[in-house]
Amino acid sequence: MKRKAVGLLNRIQxxxxxxxxxxxxxxxxxxxxxYLYRAVSGGKFPSYRHFRNAIPxxxxxxxxxxxxxxxxxxxxxxxxxxxxxxxDEGINVDAALTLFDLVRPLRYLAYDHPPRNLPLxxxxxxxxxxxxxxxxxxxxxxxxxxxxxxxxxxxxITILLSIIHHAYSTDDFEEARVELADLSCDFETSExxxxxxxxxRCPRIVRLPKExxxxxxxxxxxxxxxxxxxxELGDEPxxx
Numbered sequence: 001m002k003r004k005a006v007g008l009l010n011r012i013q014x015x016x017x018x019x020x021x022x023x024x025x026x027x028x029x030x031x032x033x034x035y036l037y038r039a040v041s042g043g044k045f046p047s048y049r050h051f052r053n054a055i056p057x058x059x060x061x062x063x064x065x066x067x068x069x070x071x072x073x074x075x076x077x078x079x080x081x082x083x084x085x086x087x088d089e090g091i092n093v094d095a096a097l098t099l100f101d102l103v104r105p106l107r108y109l110a111y112d113h114p115p116r117n118l119p120l121x122x123x124x125x126x127x128x129x130x131x132x133x134x135x136x137x138x139x140x141x142x143x144x145x146x147x148x149x150x151x152x153x154x155x156x157i158t159i160l161l162s163i164i165h166h167a168y169s170t171d172d173f174e175e176a177r178v179e180l181a182d183l184s185c186d187f188e189t190s191e192x193x194x195x196x197x198x199x200x201r202c203p204r205i206v207r208l209p210k211e212x213x214x215x216x217x218x219x220x221x222x223x224x225x226x227x228x229x230x231x232e233l234g235d236e237p238x239x240x
Contacts, residue, residue, distance in 0.1 A: 013127055014118065014127060014128050014160070014163050015146070015148075015160065016035065017163075017223065017226060018156050018159040018160045018163065019031075019152075019156055020032055020035070020226045021159055021219070021222045021223060021225075021226060022153070022155050022156045022159060025225065028225065028226070028229060029229050029232070029233070032226065032229050032230055032233060033233055033236075036230065036233050036234075046088055046091055047087075047088050048088070048091065048092060048095060048147045048148075049088075049092075050080050050083040050084050050088075050092045051080065051091075051092040051095045051096050051099075051145075051147050052129065052147075053083070054076060054079065054080055054083075054096050055099070055131075055132075055145055056110075056112075056131065056132055057070070057071045057076065057079075058071070058076065058096060058099050058100050058103065058104075059103060059108060059110040059132060059134065060104075060108075060110055061110040061111060061112060061132045062109065062110060062111050062112075063112055070104075073097065073100055073101075076096055076097070076100060077093055077096070077097060080092050080093050080096050081093060091147070091149075094201065095145075095147035095183050095201075098183045098201045098203050099145050099147075099181060099183055099203070101203070102181060102183070102203040102204075102205070103143075103181060106136070108134040108135070108136055108141070109134060109135045109136070110132050110133070110134045110135075111132060111133060111134075111135070112131065112132055113130065113131060113132050113133045113142075113168075114131070115128070115129055115130060115131045116128060116130070116167045116168050117167065118163055118166060118167040128144070128163065128164060128167055128168075130142055130144060130164070130168065133168075133173070133176065139175075139176075139177055140173055140175070140176040140177070141176060141177045141178075141179055142164055142165075142168045142169070142173075142176055142177070142178050142179070143178075143179040143180070143181050143205070144160065144161075144164055144178075144179070144180055144181065145181040145183065146160075146180055146181065146182050146183060146184065147183050148183075148184060149183075149184055149185050149199065149201065150184060150185070151182070151184040151185060151186060152182070152184065157180055157182075157206055157208075158208060158212065158213065158214060159214060159219070160180060161178045161179070161180060161206075161207075161208050161213060162213040162214040162215075162219060163219070164178045165178045165210070165213050166216050166219075177207060178207070178208070178213075179205055179206060179207040180205070180206040180207075181203070181205055182203065182204050182205070182206055183201055183203050184201065184202070185199040185200060185201055185202055186202040
């Protein structure tokens with residue numbers, strides 16, 4: 001299990017890293033144990049790979065001399081269904097069309113940007129995967145589309161946006177704004193549970209002012225705790 005734990009450390013998705021940091025220290029090890037056991041046992045994590053591949057097309061990213069018009073909604077759906085070939089098709093199509101309906105009316109200008117990872121130590125990074133930036137009213141924006149249906153709490157969102165800020169808002173983009181295109185469902189209420197209402201996506205754009213973001217000095221010890229706990233768990237016997 002050690003090899004699997006090290007593998008997760010070296011390529012942990014920053015959404016999962018943020019959720020692990022959010023878990024209180026007394027419960028963090030158990031949360032990570034379940035996360036690691038799922039990976040060890042070969043448990044399938046639903047994949048939004050084809051949704052992510054379509055993100056530049058959804059935003060209409062401007063790519064040099066390519067003057068082709070942005071993809072329309074019908075063509076987007078057709079492309080993703082073909083790419084999925086029946087695997088995780090529903091969640092990828094649903095997320096893509098929800099994002100399309102959320103951001104296209106806002107008429108962002110979008111441009112390529114090299115992907116950045118947040119360095120977390122020797123040969124360790126948090127993979128973020130943003131490959132574009134936007135401009136609205138002359139303000140540069142790094143906006144991360146969050147495709148999962150389960151809504152994140154406010155603290156986890158703050159950690160996510162803080163990680164994006166520290167990785168991307170540098171050099172010529174120091175004044176860039178960071179945002180979350182949240183495609184999740186709203187939190188359940190007692191009424192929705194009682195009425196057994198279907199969970200539907202309730203998309204929104206979340207932005208935080210710089211003063212609300214968490215400094216790397218405060219984030220670093222929590223991130224290190226996640227790393228240390230995963231290594232400890234790697235010494236445990238494989239689950240039977």
